[in-house]
Amino acid sequence: MGNARSRLQWAVGRYTTVLEDIAYSLYGIFNLHLPVLYGEGKEKALGRLLQEILSQSHDISILHWVGEQSSIHSCFPANIQAYQPLPQVQPDSTPISMQQSMSRLQQDVSANTACRLYNILTNLPREMFADYILTLPCIVHRIQMVKLRGTYMDHHMYDVQAVGLRPVQIIAQEQLIQATNPTNLLPYVLVRPWDRTLVNYSANDHTMAGYTALMELVKPFIALMLVRLPEGEYKRICASRHIVVCPDDPASIVNSEIATLDIV
Helix, strand or coil: CCCHHHHHHHCCCCCCCCCCHHHHCCCCCCCCCCCCCCCCCHHHHHHHHHHHHHHHHCCHHHHCCCCCECCCCCCCECCHHHCCCCCCCCCCCCHHHHHHHHHHHHHHCCHHHHHHHHHHHHCCCCCEEECCEEEEEEEEEEEEEEEEEEEECCEEEEEEEECCECCEEEEECCCCCCECCCCCCCCEEEEEECCHHHCCCCCCCHHHHHHHHHHHHCCCEEEEEEEECCCCCEEECCECCCEEECECCHHHHHCCEEEEEEEC
């Protein structure tokens, strides 16, 4: 049936008399054995389901949603309707164009660099959810500029510039700290949660596997926006639409910060 998100999307149009049954009806689809606790409310029922999916499958696709934020965790939505179809962000590639792209990539990025990237990515830990903290390995792009573009019905549109990414517009209800000149003082980051399907963990040729991973990583992707809290943890900022971003070039990927963040 595809990844975890596609199964959640399947339930978007479902209607149940008892609100919690939207989440409970998915237990079998995910082969999960969780207690049924009528009266907990649909938000908590969905939060328990998402927590278990992430813990069991490590499928980060469930983090891509747009809608009301859950009170259970900032990376979870409040209801299943947040899992609408994703925007198309990666253009189709023909075998010829892929071969040409690989040739250019091998010219721009050294074999040692590709091998080093492979080793870093394959040694990242798995996602973990414990004590309401999501420990998330990801590629981090620090935001250096934020400028308000306009406001409409409590939604703010910002021009945002992050390290290693092309400029992007972000719409959010939350008011962001602005900086019109590049600075390292802003508490915001755009992150790409690490998707383990992008690399061959059993590859014999680590260099070629690194180049293959780079072929995927230079494509546009859906990012999460986080804000760093005073305690050092992060919290997701709920955007009003998916944040589709594009890396500057292969060099911006190999020079990116790759880290594991704690998100509340």
